[in-house]
Every structure is written in structure tokens, then in C-alpha cells.
Amino acid sequence: MTIYLDNAGTKKPDEKIAGDYLNLIKKSYGNSSSLHSHGREMSKILENCREKIACLFSVEPDIVYFNSGASEGNNTILKGMVDYALFYKTIGKKLPHLIISSIEHPSIIESAKILHNHKRAEVTFIHPEKDGLFKPEKIIDSIKAETILISVGFVNNETGVVQDVKKIGRELKKYKSSIGAKYPYLHTDITQAIEYNTINLERDLIDIVTFSGHKFGSLPGTGVLISKTDKFFPLISGGGQEMDKRSGTVDVYGIYYLVKVLENIAQKRIKNTKILQHKKGKLEQGIEKIEGAKILFKNSPRSPHISLIALKNIEHQNLFVILDKQKISVSIGSACASKSQKISYVLKNMQVDAKTIRETLRISIALATSNNEIEAFLKILAKIYADYQGR
Numbered sequence: 001m002t003i004y005l006d007n008a009g010t011k012k013p014d015e016k017i018a019g020d021y022l023n024l025i026k027k028s029y030g031n032s033s034s035l036h037s038h039g040r041e042m043s044k045i046l047e048n049c050r051e052k053i054a055c056l057f058s059v060e061p062d063i064v065y066f067n068s069g070a071s072e073g074n075n076t077i078l079k080g081m082v083d084y085a086l087f088y089k090t091i092g093k094k095l096p097h098l099i100i101s102s103i104e105h106p107s108i109i110e111s112a113k114i115l116h117n118h119k120r121a122e123v124t125f126i127h128p129e130k131d132g133l134f135k136p137e138k139i140i141d142s143i144k145a146e147t148i149l150i151s152v153g154f155v156n157n158e159t160g161v162v163q164d165v166k167k168i169g170r171e172l173k174k175y176k177s178s179i180g181a182k183y184p185y186l187h188t189d190i191t192q193a194i195e196y197n198t199i200n201l202e203r204d205l206i207d208i209v210t211f212s213g214h215k216f217g218s219l220p221g222t223g224v225l226i227s228k229t230d231k232f233f234p235l236i237s238g239g240g241q242e243m244d245k246r247s248g249t250v251d252v253y254g255i256y257y258l259v260k261v262l263e264n265i266a267q268k269r270i271k272n273t274k275i276l277q278h279k280k281g282k283l284e285q286g287i288e289k290i291e292g293a294k295i296l297f298k299n300s301p302r303s304p305h306i307s308l309i310a311l312k313n314i315e316h317q318n319l320f321v322i323l324d325k326q327k328i329s330v331s332i333g334s335a336c337a338s339k340s341q342k343i344s345y346v347l348k349n350m351q352v353d354a355k356t357i358r359e360t361l362r363i364s365i366a367l368a369t370s371n372n373e374i375e376a377f378l379k380i381l382a383k384i385y386a387d388y389q390g391r
């Protein structure tokens with residue numbers, strides 16, 4: 001038996017879409033930028049996908065850009081907005097200023113650091129409170145005349161903590177209307193949020209979102225950037241695809257897959273969220289029965305798919321290897337951090353002490369995770385832990 005508990009790392013592609021996907025590959029081909037009938041057909045499929053995404057997020061299709069995923073989207077927004085502001089001097093002669101949550105995915109943190117180190121921007125990294133949540137007032141207080149962007153992720157990928165991005169949006173709107181400013185824009189990475197939250201850019205006062213398809217059951221290498229502002233330069237230039245904001249031939253097949261999965265998710269979101277909450281409840285009740293085990297950020301709002309646990313006095317690397325030998329896949333922090341020996345900056349910035357950080361495991365479930373798998377995992381974990389302590 002194998003047990004997959006790393007659904008926040010990537011989720012098994014939704015097989016129900018595979019038939020339609022294969023049919024599309026068999027039936028339609030051609031470069032979506034070509035003017036001939038084959039190209040026009042692909043372009044029609046792509047534009048149809050764009051309209052569907054626009055509809056799901058309550059925006060106009062012309063602000064929806066397809067790309068390779070959240071890493072690309074995040075890089076595009078941070079670097080592209082800074083370069084645009086520098087080139088057009090939209091905030092005068094000073095360096096553009098960014099307010100960045102310190103618990104973001106490395107695609108945001110590293111981009112911000114590069115901009116800062118290359119003296120293209122000034123960056124303020126803001127930290128959450130002990131409960132993992134940001135205080136919107138603190139974010140607003142960090143705004144300067146040169147601030148062009150605030151970036152706070154919706155759901156943290158290591159802890160599952162859900163930020164009140166809508167409240168940040170409301171506070172920012174108040175602030176901007178009070179001084180009649182256009183900047184700063186509010187960006188939120190919704191990669192871990194999209195499956196269990198309805199996000200409406202108008203209602204929620206969010207300007208920019210980025211996400212990857214493979215986190216909710218479509219294919220790796222596909223993603224979406226939605227931006228109400230066009231004041232950013234493309235990261236990839238070339239043939240001018242995606243309204244000049246992202247060159248390169250679009251993976252129409254992959255985008256088709258992504259949109260189909262997302263439409264299914266949107267239809268069943270409330271029901272599926274409840275089912276998953278129930279599953280996570282079972283998992284966490286079981287964890288809490290193991291003496292020495294605890295759930296982190298238990299009392300904060302959390303996504304139903306992520307549970308960060310810590311087992312006292314067993315280093316996560318050791319536990320990870322033992323579980324892996326039994327074909328149980330979990331994660332030490334985020335997937336990309338798992339390969340490095342460094343402790344998680346995310347947990348550090350969320351005020352988790354260094355010892356506990358080294359004892360954390362991220363368990364992330366999906367609808368496909370069966371109750372039997374959860375029970376089997378709990379039994380195996382309890383046994384491993386008891387054996388380890390009795391060595």
C-alpha cells in the first residue's frame with residue numbers, strides 16, 4: 001500500500017478530464033498564433049478558456065494571462081511592475097517600494113530579494129503575528145509614497161493558515177481613496193487557496209492573483225496570472241502572445257485541462273470543502289492522540305487540505321525517511337524546501353522555535369485521500385514514533 005499525503009506539493013491529475021484532453025489532442029492542433037484555420041481553431045479554444053476563467057473570477061477576459069505557473073506569475077508581477085515603474089518613472093525618481101509578506105513561496109521572496117540586491121527596488125518584508133496572521137493595519141502603516149505593490153498570499157503553503165486578504169483589500173481601498181492614490185496594488189498568490197475558496201477580484205478588492213494548475217488536479221507547467229493593472233513589463237518577451245504580457249506559444253491543451261478541472265471544482269466547492277474538513281478533523285484527532293505530537297496553528301483559520309504537525313524529539317528528516325521507506329509520502333515544509341537542509345524561513349518568520357521547526361511534517365490531503373489511508377497512516381506513525389522513542 002502506498003499513501004500519498006503531499007497534495008499541497010502537487011495533486012494527482014484529475015482523471016475525469018483525461019478523456020476530453022486526449023480527444024482535443026487528437027482533434028485539434030496548430031499554433032494558436034497562426035492565422036490559418038488550424039491556428040484559428042486553437043485560438044478559439046484558448047479564448048474560450050480565457051472567458052471561462054474570467055467568469056470564474058468575475059473579471060474581463062482581457063486581464064487573464066496564461067503562463068507556466070505561479071513561479072512565473074509571481075516573478076512577472078514583482079519584476080515586471082518594478083521595471084515598468086522604473087522605466088516610466090510612475091512614482092518619480094525614487095526606487096519603487098514593495099511590501100512583501102515574509103512567509104511567501106520562494107518565487108516571491110527570491111524575486112523581491114533580487115530586486116532589492118540589484119537596487120531596482122526597496123523591499124519591506126512584513127512578518128505575521130504569533131497566530132500566523134497579518135494585521136491589515138500594520139500593512140497599511142508600512143505604505144510609503146513609493147509603494148507600488150503589496151503581496152500577501154491567501155493560504156500559506158507550509159502551515160495552511162488562511163489570511164484575511166479581503167480585509168487587507170478593504171483597508172487598502174480606504175487608504176487609497178483617502179489620498180486619491182492608484183498605487184499600491186494588492187497581489188495575492190492563490191495557488192493553495194483556489195480549490196477551497198471562491199475568489200472574486202471585484203468583491204474582494206484584490207488587484208492581482210497568480211496560481212498554478214497542478215495544485216488542484218490539472219497538469220504541471222500551466223498557470224494563470226490575472227491583473228487589473230497592465231503596468232508591468234513581461235518577463236518573457238518574443239512573439240507578443242498573451243496580449244504582449246507573456247511571449248511563447250501557449251499550451252492550449254494544458255490550459256484546456258486546467259479550465260475543465262477548475263470548472264468542476266467551482267461547482268462542488270462547498271460540498272467538497274466540507275468533506276475535506278471532516279477528513280482533516282479525523283486526521284488531526286488521531287494525531288492528537290499520539291503523546292508528544294501536536295498540530296501547529298491549530299486555532300488559526302486554516303485550509304482544509306493542510307495540517308502541519310510536530311512530533312517531539314524526532315527530527316523531521318529521520319521521520320520523513322522512515323515514512324518514505326514505507327511508501328508514505330509527506331513533506332518537510334514546502335516541496336522545494338524538502339531537498340534542502342536549511343530550516344524553513346516561513347516557520348521561522350511565523351515565530352515557530354527552531355527545535356519545533358526541525359520536528360514538523362506537512363500532511364496534505366485531498367478528496368481522494370480515503371479514510372482507510374488516514375487510519376493506516378495514523379497507525380504507522382504512532383508505531384514509528386513509539387519505536388523511535390524506545391530505541
Ligand SMILES: Cc1ncc(COP(=O)(O)O)c(C=O)c1O
Nearest residue numbers: 069070071105157189191192212
Ligand atoms: C503558494 C505557492 N506559490 C507558488 C508555488 C509555485 O508553484 P509552481 O512550482 O507550480 O510554479 C507554490 C508551489 O509549491 C505554492 O505553494
